[in-house]
Amino acid sequence: MTASPLVEIIGMHKAFGGVQAVSDVNLALDAGEVVAVLGHNGAGKSTLMKMLAGAYPIDRGEIRIVGDVVHIANPADSQALGIETIHQTLALADNLDAVANLFLGRELMTRWNTMDDYAMEAAARKVFAQLNPNFRNIREPVRSLSGGQRQVVAISRALYFNARILIMDEPCAALGPEETRMVHDLVRRLKARGVGVFLISHDMPDVFALSDRLAVMKNGRVIGTYRTADLTEDEVLGMIIGGKPVTRVAQQHRTLSSRLPSLQETPP
Amino acid sequence: MESLQLSALDLRLGLMAVVLAVMAATFHVLTGNFLTPENLYNIAQQTAVVGIVATAISLVIVARHIDLSVGSVVGFVGVLIAYLQYTAGWHWATACLAGLAAAILAGMYQGGLTAYLGVPSFVVTLGGLMSFRGAAFLVANGKTQPVTDPVFLWFGGGLDGALGIAGSWTLAAVLAALLCWRIVQARRAKAKHGFPLRPLAADIAFTLGLLALLAAFTAAMCAYQLPGKSAGQGIPAPVVIWGTVVLAVAFIVRRTRFGRYVYAIGGNPEAARLVGIPVRRVTLQLFLLLSVTITIAAIVSVSRLNAGTNSMGTGMELYVIAAAVIGGVSLSGGSGTVLGSVLGALIIQFLDSGLLLLDVGIGQRMIIIGQVLIVAVAFDVLYRRWTGERLA
Numbered sequence: 337m338t339a340s341p342l343v344e345i346i347g348m349h350k351a352f353g354g355v356q357a358v359s360d361v362n363l364a365l366d367a368g369e370v371v372a373v374l375g376h377n378g379a380g381k382s383t384l385m386k387m388l389a390g391a392y393p394i395d396r397g398e399i400r401i402v403g404d405v406v407h408i409a410n411p412a413d414s415q416a417l418g419i420e421t422i423h424q425t426l427a428l429a430d431n432l433d434a435v436a437n438l439f440l441g442r443e444l445m446t447r448w449n450t451m452d453d454y455a456m457e458a459a460a461r462k463v464f465a466q467l468n469p470n471f472r473n474i475r476e477p478v479r480s481l482s483g484g485q486r487q488v489v490a491i492s493r494a495l496y497f498n499a500r501i502l503i504m505d506e507p508c509a510a511l512g513p514e515e516t517r518m519v520h521d522l523v524r525r526l527k528a529r530g531v532g533v534f535l536i537s538h539d540m541p542d543v544f545a546l547s548d549r550l551a552v553m554k555n556g557r558v559i560g561t562y563r564t565a566d567l568t569e570d571e572v573l574g575m576i577i578g579g580k581p582v583t584r585v586a587q588q589h590r591t592l593s594s595r596l597p598s599l600q601e602t603p604p
Numbered sequence: 605m606e607s608l609q610l611s612a613l614d615l616r617l618g619l620m621a622v623v624l625a626v627m628a629a630t631f632h633v634l635t636g637n638f639l640t641p642e643n644l645y646n647i648a649q650q651t652a653v654v655g656i657v658a659t660a661i662s663l664v665i666v667a668r669h670i671d672l673s674v675g676s677v678v679g680f681v682g683v684l685i686a687y688l689q690y691t692a693g694w695h696w697a698t699a700c701l702a703g704l705a706a707a708i709l710a711g712m713y714q715g716g717l718t719a720y721l722g723v724p725s726f727v728v729t730l731g732g733l734m735s736f737r738g739a740a741f742l743v744a745n746g747k748t749q750p751v752t753d754p755v756f757l758w759f760g761g762g763l764d765g766a767l768g769i770a771g772s773w774t775l776a777a778v779l780a781a782l783l784c785w786r787i788v789q790a791r792r793a794k795a796k797h798g799f800p801l802r803p804l805a806a807d808i809a810f811t812l813g814l815l816a817l818l819a820a821f822t823a824a825m826c827a828y829q830l831p832g833k834s835a836g837q838g839i840p841a842p843v844v845i846w847g848t849v850v851l852a853v854a855f856i857v858r859r860t861r862f863g864r865y866v867y868a869i870g871g872n873p874e875a876a877r878l879v880g881i882p883v884r885r886v887t888l889q890l891f892l893l894l895s896v897t898i899t900i901a902a903i904v905s906v907s908r909l910n911a912g913t914n915s916m917g918t919g920m921e922l923y924v925i926a927a928a929v930i931g932g933v934s935l936s937g938g939s940g941t942v943l944g945s946v947l948g949a950l951i952i953q954f955l956d957s958g959l960l961l962l963d964v965g966i967g968q969r970m971i972i973i974g975q976v977l978i979v980a981v982a983f984d985v986l987y988r989r990w991t992g993e994r995l996a
Contacts, residue, residue: 391878412880427878431871431938432864440868441879443861450859454797493879 340403341590342367342532343388343501348397350383350556357383359556361397364590365501365532370523372535372547372564374576380556381536382424385503388534389421390414401501415442418500422507424536426490430479434471434489435460437478438496463492467518484515491522502526505536520545540569549588554579563588612991613941616932620947624954631958638958641828645837647950647957648825649761652842653678653901653908654920655949658927659853660890660897662945663863665928666870667890668937669718669725673710673732674898675920679740679913681707682902686749686912689756696756700903707895707902710736715891719884733921741914749912760907761840763833769826772838776822780815787811842904849897854942856893866890870937926973927952930980934988951976 341364350358358380365371373381386392388399390411399406401417408414414421421427428437435453438460446452457474464471467488478486487507494502504523508516523533523546537543543550544564551561552575560581571582581587631638657674664671681703688699714732718725751757758765767775787807794801825843826836857863865886868876877883906912931948933940955976959969 389878390880410880411878412882415880421878423878425874425878427872427875429868429871429875429938432868436864436868440864440876441881443864445861451861451864454793454799457799458797 340400341365342369342402343534344398344400344403345384345388346398346400348384348387348399349395350380350387350392351395356556358387361553361556361558362589363551363558363561365534366590367500367530367532368527369549370527370533370535370547372537372543372550373553374537374543374550374572375553376576379553379576381553382505383556384553385421385505385534385536388414388419388501389423389503390419391421391423412441415497418498419503420494420497420499420501421503422490422494422505424505424509426486428478428486428489431477433476434464434474434478434481434485437489438463438492442497459496460492463496464488466495467492467522483510484512484518487511487515487519491519494526495522499526499531502531502533503536504533506538507535508537508539508542516542540572543572544569552576552581561587561589612987613939616987617941617943617947620932620944620951624947624950627951627954627958631954631961635958635961638961641824641836643957643961644821644824645828645840647953648821648843649840649908650957651949651953652840652846653905654923654927654952655846655946656849656901656904657894657897657920657924658931658945658949659849659942660894661924662928662931662933662940662942663853663857663866664725664890664894665925665933665935666937666940667866667887668870668873669887669890670925671714671725671729671732671891671894672921672925673714673729673736674894674924675917675922676733676736676740677707677710677895677898678902678905678917678920679915680710680736680743681899682906682916683740683743683749683912683914685902686751686906687744689751689753690749690912691744696751696753700899703902704896704899707899708892711891711895711898712888715888718891719887737914737918740916744912744914746914751906751910751912756903757907757910758841759845759904760909761842762908762910763830765841765907766825766837766839767841767844768838769836772822772826775839775844776818780818783814783818784811842908845900845904849900850942850946853893853897857942862886862889867938870939872938923949923952926977929984930977932984934984935981948980951980 343365345361345363348358348361361384373385375381383392387394388408390408390413393409399408406417429440435457439456444452444455444459460474464474468485471485471488478489507519511519526533535547547564549561550564550572552559552572559575559579562582562585566585567582575582628639637643661671661674684706685699685703688694688702689696714728717723717728791801791807822839825839828837829835830837865876865881868881869883869886873883905916909916927949928940928945929935929948930951931940931944933944952973955973956969959972
């Protein structure tokens with residue numbers, strides 16, 4: 337009997353109108369593991385992650401955190417479970433400054449139940465400095481920040497609030513080489529701390545540099561889940577485009593030993 | 605500018621204050637009696653009702669909503685309060701509470717439709733503009749409801765509705781002390797956390813400027829003496845009420861989560877939702893806050909007129925929205941200040957009153973004020989482009 341995985345997604349379904357965006361998806365994530373979720377645009381990977389983040393209601397299916405069934409009805413529920421999400425859009429209010437955005441929805445309060453701006457600014461400076469020591473204009477509206485600085489603000493939420501589970505949706509899509517390296521370092525650091533990471537990416541170098549396992553989705557279903565090291569880039573691309581699972585190597589539903597041996601996803 | 609820590613927002617408010625000063629000076633030169641205690645007293649009083657509602661509607665617009673029904677709801681609530689006192693014989697306080705309850709119900713209805721059903725607030729409140737005016741008629745069947753309670757009449761200014769000389773200077777002294785304490789407090793807190801401080805001279809100059817303004821205003825109000833009275837009036841009650849509302853709403857904006865969420869929703873509603881802000885609840889609460897200010901405005905209005913009439917507040921929505929917009933609230937949401945709404949309301953009233961003193965007819969005045977609104981928004985667009993807030 338192995339320990340329960342950090343996150344277990346079981347039989348997840350989601351439809352928008354008549355369109356089945358996610359159907360019967362099973363996926364597990366262990367502590368200290370990075371699982372890449374791949375697929376075309378519209379394959380259902382963002383929808384799946386948004387359900388975990390509480391942004392979309394779950395039609396059917398179950399989420400377990402360390403074995404316990406949890407109910408995620410909104411983003412606050414998800415945050416309360418230690419799930420932090422770096423959305424593709426970054427979810428920043430452009431008119432507010434970096435400090436306000438870092439704490440948005442979870443402001444630090446004084447004992448009079450008013451916002452403690454000084455405490456928030458002091459804490460924010462520390463977190464931002466870890467990620468980018470040159471980030472000084474933290475009191476300007478984030479609309480005037482560079483792409484990399486905006487990313488720092490979004491990432492620092494995960495860092496400050498001690499994520500146990502991190503969802504990153506295309507974290508390097510708009511970044512330069514230096515900032516991409518910053519994100520890679522961060523993922524490795526969090527991984528070493530035992531954080532489990534779901535990584536959505538189109539970028540094969542990112543996927544192969546960071547992920548332990550990968551799951552390929554097409555038309556709302558998981559085509560296959562593999563150890564990243566077992567596959568070549570061409571095989572992964574082939575799965576994304578063709579939608580046929582690779583049979584050369586065995587699928588890996590968990591890193592250690594599979595608790596779900598019977599769940600062999602097959603394409604319809 | 606870097607060391608003074610001035611933001612685009614501070615600059616803009618400063619600019620508006622300059623516009624206000626230039627308008628006052630120009631009108632004074634042209635008419636010779638604009639900057640007199642009597643005129644300033646009347647302007648301050650007349651602006652209060654619009655100003656009270658403008659504080660809250662600024663936040664509604666910041667959150668990307670609008671309320672076109674405020675004038676009608678002021679009429680409805682006002683007539684109700686007057687009716688309950690005159691026809692039903694209620695005590696003024698219970699009548700006011702009943703008015704507040706009615707306004708809250710109206711806010712829950714309109715805010716609920718907007719927040720939970722997603723009906724555009726423009727449509728909901730356009731309907732409300734008609735319906736509540738009708739309700740205002742139905743409350744007393746169109747009959748005027750006079751009010752006579754002397755305590756109630758204090759709220760509207762009028763003969764005895766002011767603080768008097770001693771009271772005014774006491775209030776001014778308290779405010780001055782509060783202001784100095786706030787600034788010292790802010791400097792200390794910044795120093796404690798190791799944040800950069802504004803040069804001491806700048807803070808002192810800024811504080812002295814505000815204190816001088818406060819003293820000048822108090823002196824002007826105290827210099828105004830009504831015929832047949834032995835002493836000056838002092839700060840009129842509607843202005844005290846307006847000031848209290850401004851401070852309360854400014855506190856909400858700067859110090860409470862609710863205030864921050866309103867701005868976050870205005871800046872990016874989707875992001876607000878994704879970070880876990882209860883967007884619907886905040887939106888409903890915003891409409892309820894507006895209801896509270898509407899009730900206060902209705903009380904001041906009825907008291908000023910000594911009566912509630914079914915036409916009270918007609919067209920007021922336009923002045924309230926114009927005050928907010930001239931005060932720098934962006935109709936695309938996410939930006940605007942409470943202090944801006946105060947300056948915006950004053951600019952409209954200065955213009956109206958100055959043109960009246962110049963014997964400009966009502967038709968011409970309306971044309972001019974309408975065009976000034978457009979100039980203000982055009983300026984707003986250019987200013988935001990210049991400060992990089994908007995790209996095109």
